[in-house]
Amino acid sequence: xxxxxxxxxxxxxxxxxxxxxxxxxxxxxxxxxxxxxxxxxxxxxxxxxxxxxxxxxxxxxxxxxxxxxxxxxxxxxxxxxxxxxxxxxxxxxxxxxxxxxxxxxxxxxxxxxxxxxxxxxxxxxxxxxxxxxxxxxxxxxxxxxxxxxxxxxxxxxxxxxxxxxxxxxxxxxxxxxxxxxxxxxxxxxxxxxxxxxxxxxxxxx
Amino acid sequence: xxxxxxxxxxxxxxxxxxxxxxxxxxxxxxxxxxxxxxxxxxxxxxxxxxxxxxxxxxxxxxxxxxxxxxxxxxxxxxxxxxxxxxxxxxxxxxxxxxxxxxxxxxxxxxxxxxxxxxxxxxxxxxxxxxxxxxxxxxxxxxxxxxxxxxxxxxxxxxxxxxxxxxxxxxxxxxxxxxxxxxxxxxxxxxxxxxxxxxxxxxxxxxxxxxxxxxxxxxxxxxxxxxxxxxxxxxxxxxxxxxxxxxxxxxxxxxxxxxxxxxxxxxxxxxxxxxxxxxxxxxxxxxxxxxxxxxxxxxxxxxxxxxxxxxxxxxxxxxxxxxxxxxxxxxxxxxxxxxxxxxxxxxxxxxxxxxxxxxxxxxxxxxxxxxxxxxxxxxxxxxxxxxxxxxxxxxxxxxxxxxxxxxxxxxxxxxxxxxxxxxxxxxxxxxxxxxxxxxxxxxxxxxxxxxxxxxxxxxxxxxxxxxxxxxxxxxxxxxxxxxxxxxxxxxxxxxxxxxxxxxxxxx
Numbered sequence: 001x002x003x004x005x006x007x008x009x010x011x012x013x014x015x016x017x018x019x020x021x022x023x024x025x026x027x028x029x030x031x032x033x034x035x036x037x038x039x040x041x042x043x044x045x046x047x048x049x050x051x052x053x054x055x056x057x058x059x060x061x062x063x064x065x066x067x068x069x070x071x072x073x074x075x076x077x078x079x080x081x082x083x084x085x086x087x088x089x090x091x092x093x094x095x096x097x098x099x100x101x102x103x104x105x106x107x108x109x110x111x112x113x114x115x116x117x118x119x120x121x122x123x124x125x126x127x128x129x130x131x132x133x134x135x136x137x138x139x140x141x142x143x144x145x146x147x148x149x150x151x152x153x154x155x156x157x158x159x160x161x162x163x164x165x166x167x168x169x170x171x172x173x174x175x176x177x178x179x180x181x182x183x184x185x186x187x188x189x190x191x192x193x194x195x196x197x198x199x200x201x202x203x204x205x
Numbered sequence: 206x207x208x209x210x211x212x213x214x215x216x217x218x219x220x221x222x223x224x225x226x227x228x229x230x231x232x233x234x235x236x237x238x239x240x241x242x243x244x245x246x247x248x249x250x251x252x253x254x255x256x257x258x259x260x261x262x263x264x265x266x267x268x269x270x271x272x273x274x275x276x277x278x279x280x281x282x283x284x285x286x287x288x289x290x291x292x293x294x295x296x297x298x299x300x301x302x303x304x305x306x307x308x309x310x311x312x313x314x315x316x317x318x319x320x321x322x323x324x325x326x327x328x329x330x331x332x333x334x335x336x337x338x339x340x341x342x343x344x345x346x347x348x349x350x351x352x353x354x355x356x357x358x359x360x361x362x363x364x365x366x367x368x369x370x371x372x373x374x375x376x377x378x379x380x381x382x383x384x385x386x387x388x389x390x391x392x393x394x395x396x397x398x399x400x401x402x403x404x405x406x407x408x409x410x411x412x413x414x415x416x417x418x419x420x421x422x423x424x425x426x427x428x429x430x431x432x433x434x435x436x437x438x439x440x441x442x443x444x445x446x447x448x449x450x451x452x453x454x455x456x457x458x459x460x461x462x463x464x465x466x467x468x469x470x471x472x473x474x475x476x477x478x479x480x481x482x483x484x485x486x487x488x489x490x491x492x493x494x495x496x497x498x499x500x501x502x503x504x505x506x507x508x509x510x511x512x513x514x515x516x517x518x519x520x521x522x523x524x525x526x527x528x529x530x531x532x533x534x535x536x537x538x539x540x541x542x543x544x545x546x547x548x549x550x551x552x553x554x555x556x557x558x559x560x561x562x563x564x565x566x567x568x569x570x571x572x573x574x575x576x577x578x579x580x581x582x583x584x585x586x587x588x589x590x591x592x593x594x595x596x597x598x599x600x601x602x603x604x605x606x607x608x609x610x611x612x613x614x615x616x617x618x619x620x621x622x623x624x625x626x627x628x629x630x631x632x633x634x635x636x637x638x639x640x641x642x643x644x645x646x647x648x649x650x651x652x653x654x655x656x657x658x659x660x661x662x663x664x665x666x667x668x669x670x671x672x673x674x675x676x677x678x679x680x681x682x683x684x685x686x687x688x689x690x691x692x693x694x695x696x697x698x699x700x701x702x703x704x705x706x707x708x709x710x711x
Contacts, residue, residue, distance in 0.1 A: 041639050052402075064668060067396055069399040080383040116433050120429060131610065134610065167599075170603065171597065171600050181604075182603075199615055202623065
């Protein structure tokens with residue numbers, strides 16, 4: 001009776017359900033999802049290998065066939081295709097395809113709604129934005145400090161802001177503390193590379 | 206050993222002993238190398254190529270001492286971030302990462318690093334001793350590796366890495382490696398200059414550099430994996446014992462000698478770097494280990510760390526062999542040493558001993574001194590490193606992100622590489638979620654161009670005589686071919702048998 005009650009509660013609470021599907025509790029469901037993952041990977045990799053096979057065959061052949069630029073890529077794509085077939089057959093042997101793919105779909109759905117999945121998507125977005133801003137912004141200030149000009153560039157400004165924000169969200173300390181850690185870290189890093197090793201920072205482009 | 210050679214060695218020893226400045230420069234190089242290697246994504250090659258510029262104002266002796274210090278330090282440094290935060294500083298530290306991080310999570314990070322250090326120290330010694338004692342023999346063997354053998358060696362490296370990093374399902378490791386090979390083919394082909402898979406993009410014409418791929422797959426993918434977790438696991442801050450007991454080291458003497466031999470011989474083969482050496486030795490180590498020890502492989506085995514670390518450090522000495530004796534660098538980092546030597550007007554090659562008498566011994570002695578300094582500095586640095594990397598992951602991981610951007614940009618000073626790193630990171634994250642290992646992909650991106658060029662060159666040579674003649678004419682190649690086929694056979698059939706008997710569970 002207690003078990004039945006717990007079961008009902010679990011099915012009503014999406015967080016607990018997502019924990020179940022992540023595989024902390026139900027190993028069978030996890031195994032099914034793994035089989036689904038293997039089958040889905042096999043299909044994607046098989047298609048990818050076929051595209052590369054066609055692309056390899058379409059490459060020009062300036063000399064003999066043995067030195068053709070597409071020869072090894074074709075062999076690699078062909079063997080990759082066979083490996084994908086092997087992976088797919090292995091997955092099919094493990095269990096019923098419909099059930100496994102259904103479990104995988106449930107897995108992916110849960111991933112999209114659970115906290116970790118959302119945080120991952122948000123982090124990817126922030127990293128994208130950071131890399132994009134470093135690429136498009138280009139400015140620098142020079143501050144005279146004793147005998148040399150201390151340089152502050154767009155790379156540092158963007159990095160301090162981006163890393164400060166990421167720290168604020170994931171480290172969860174105060175904005176001032178995150179900003180301060182980010183500022184110190186980026187300035188030390190950039191100074192060592194720029195003045196110590198004479199490296200050019202990404203802001204130059 | 207003739208009296209003249211003995212005299213030259215004594216002369217070099219006396220010169221180094223009387224010049225304390227050289228010792229200081231070596232210490233500086235080693236320290237810089239350790240720090241550089243310890244930074245996630247900053248490789249030995251990058252350290253060497255960037256720091257070679259600093260040697261312009263130095264004398265020949267100082268420049269060599271400095272560069273060899275950096276070389277030795279950065280090879281070990283790669284193990285620090287590999288063990289403590291699961292991000293290898295260098296590609297050859299991947300096996301150390303697999304084993305060492307598992308130990309670090311159990312609170313044995315200090316001892317795992319200490320073992321890696323002792324193994325690095327032993328590896329350097331084995332490499333140096335073999336280098337001095339067997340130059341002609343090792344060089345003769347290394348020079349038997351022509352195009353056909355180089356192709357097979359590259360293929361074998363990827364196959365071994367694939368089956369080692371995915372013990373339950375080697376096919377997933379091989380798929381990962383094969384995807385890496387296709388990535389490596391992007392760009393201008395090395396023989397005819399035909400654009401392959403560039404889709405008209407100018408940026409892709411130069412191909413995909415392996416360093417941004419490495420940083421993306423291991424650096425960014427790790428950030429994406431760890432940071433969003435509700436409570437990411439950190440390694441315990443208690444360091445505990447760092448250096449392994451002497452009797453433990455004696456127990457692994459045979460493993461060290463075998464791995465050292467593998468590292469030196471592979472290092473002596475031009476083009477085959479520490480990556481192949483560490484994975485090959487790791488694989489041989491697993492096969493030769495006792496059943497009890499083999500069960501620990503992949504979950505935190507000290508013997509596995511020793512196998513990989515001894516081999517990649519012995520590779521330093523080995524890679525110096527073709528660099529000095531033939532003027533052909535053993536790997537990319539050795540090419541930077543070559544550049545530093547050429548900057549100082551040293552003609553490297555068969556005439557090195559005639560034109561620069563004693564220089565070769567100066568290099569050996571420098572390697573020995575750098576090895577001692579590496580040991581001393583690393584002992585001092587292990588405890589602070591464990592403390593530093595035991596900081597909360599939510600604080601540590603975001604701070605690695607700008608290093609990933611700088612590291613990938615610095616390779617060619619091209620922002621396209623940063624996009625490659627970004628794409629690789631996201632791709633690596635997806636691959637990881639789907640249970641594919643990442644190490645074979647990186648290794649294949651490194652070895653792909655080598656495999657492609659050498660296969661086509663070998664086929665070109667044997668085109669007129671008949672392609673199948675390659676099997677009879679190149680006996681070493683045929684043996685290697687059988688070994689490659691056995692690796693696939695072992696992965697497909699024997700591994701399945703072992704799995705069904707419950708012996709291997711990765």
